[in-house]
Amino acid sequence: MDFPELIFTLLGAAVVLYYGGKLALFSRMLFPKWYFPLSKTFFTSMGEWAVVTGASEGIGRAYAFALADRGMNVVIMSRTKATLEKVAEEIGETTGRRVKVIVADFSEESVFREIEEELKDLNIGVLVNNVGVLPTFVPCKFLDSEELDKTITKVINCNVKTLCKMCKIILPGMENRNRGVIINVASGIASFPFPLYTLYAASKVFVERFSQGLQAEYRDSGIIIQAVAPFGVSTRMAGFQKTNMVTLLPEYFVQKSLQYVRAGDKINGTVCHTLLAWLLQSIPLKLFYAEIVLQGLQDYVKKKTANRSNVPRQAHAAHPEVKVRTANPRKHTDLL
Numbered sequence: 285m286d287f288p289e290l291i292f293t294l295l296g297a298a299v300v301l302y303y304g305g306k307l308a309l310f311s312r313m314l315f316p317k318w319y320f321p322l323s324k325t326f327f328t329s330m331g332e333w334a335v336v337t338g339a340s341e342g343i344g345r346a347y348a349f350a351l352a353d354r355g356m357n358v359v360i361m362s363r364t365k366a367t368l369e370k371v372a373e374e375i376g377e378t379t380g381r382r383v384k385v386i387v388a389d390f391s392e393e394s395v396f397r398e399i400e401e402e403l404k405d406l407n408i409g410v411l412v413n414n415v416g417v418l419p420t421f422v423p424c425k426f427l428d429s430e431e432l433d434k435t436i437t438k439v440i441n442c443n444v445k446t447l448c449k450m451c452k453i454i455l456p457g458m459e460n461r462n463r464g465v466i467i468n469v470a471s472g473i474a475s476f477p478f479p480l481y482t483l484y485a486a487s488k489v490f491v492e493r494f495s496q497g498l499q500a501e502y503r504d505s506g507i508i509i510q511a512v513a514p515f516g517v518s519t520r521m522a523g524f525q526k527t528n529m530v531t532l533l534p535e536y537f538v539q540k541s542l543q544y545v546r547a548g549d550k551i552n553g554t555v556c557h558t559l560l561a562w563l564l565q566s567i568p569l570k571l572f573y574a575e576i577v578l579q580g581l582q583d584y585v586k587k588k589t590a591n592r593s594n595v596p597r598q599a600h601a602a603h604p605e606v607k608v609r610t611a612n613p614r615k616h617t618d619l620l
Contacts, residue, residue, distance in 0.1 A: 334412065335454060513550060
């Protein structure tokens with residue numbers, strides 16, 4: 285075998301091994317109960333309480349309900365007191381778990397001292413860092429953002445600083461007990477540099493890298509730290525888009541993603557979102573960055589924005605197996 289033939293043979297073998305390895309890893313996503321088994325008491329064994337930021341609606345609300353369903357008391361945080369209290373009442377009435385409400389505007393600098401005081405006596409086993417802000421629903425260039433200075437500050441405070449501060453508050457207790465789970469909600473659009481959502485996508489890259497580095501530091505302490513990077517989820521941030529195979533209900537997405545909490549330091553949460561991540565990462569960036577593609581993205585989102593007033597009513601049709609929570613008046617709410 286001459287040298288060029290040897291090079292091509294080795295290159296071909298490397299490609300086969302690489303994609304074979306990815307296929308083997310993907311196959312585990314199809315059977316989470318076999319590859320990533322969780323006992324019924326897995327979450328409650330981590331601690332008595334779960335803390336969820338951005339819990340008044342969407343993915344955060346779904347995490348709060350899901351963890352309460354698994355036997356945990358929950359602390360829910362957001363900036364809207366009335367909405368939080370309503371969610372707290374529903375969680376208490378439907379699950380029987382205790383709920384603590386903390387009103388916090390994470391775009392402000394001074395909220396964390398009060399949060400730390402409120403949480404100091406709780407045995408916290410799970411932290412979900414979900415709160416985040418999208419600078420603008422309709423994609424635009426960085427300099428075209430309205431009130432750019434305020435936007436920069438808000439995105440960094442909500443999407444970056446809050447993540448670090450909440451870990452600083454809660455991680456020491458987990459380290460002392462040698463157990464705990466931290467789930468940091470990132471975004472699928474952070475899979476590659478994403479123009480027109482540049483600031484938001486970059487902030488979510490921080491979420492991924494921070495989570496992965498922190499997991500390497502604290503894995504030996506028995507703590508699971510995981511970045512969850514969804515693509516389409518029908519929430520207010522996504523304009524309540526109609527659900528389909530890619531755009532999922534928050535409740536459905538959270539239930540599926542919790543099955544993979546032991547699957548590594550970064551997941552996309554569901555099989556379809558994992559496939560979508562691989563597909564997007566295989567597209568040459570020059571093609572994605574073409575002016576016609578970017579303009580098409582803007583036009584698509586503007587159209588969705590114009591029609592989104594009719595979307596929430598239709599948002600539950602694609603996942604009939606997921607039931608949206610409603611209050612049960614026969615159960616008691618323990619609202620702290």
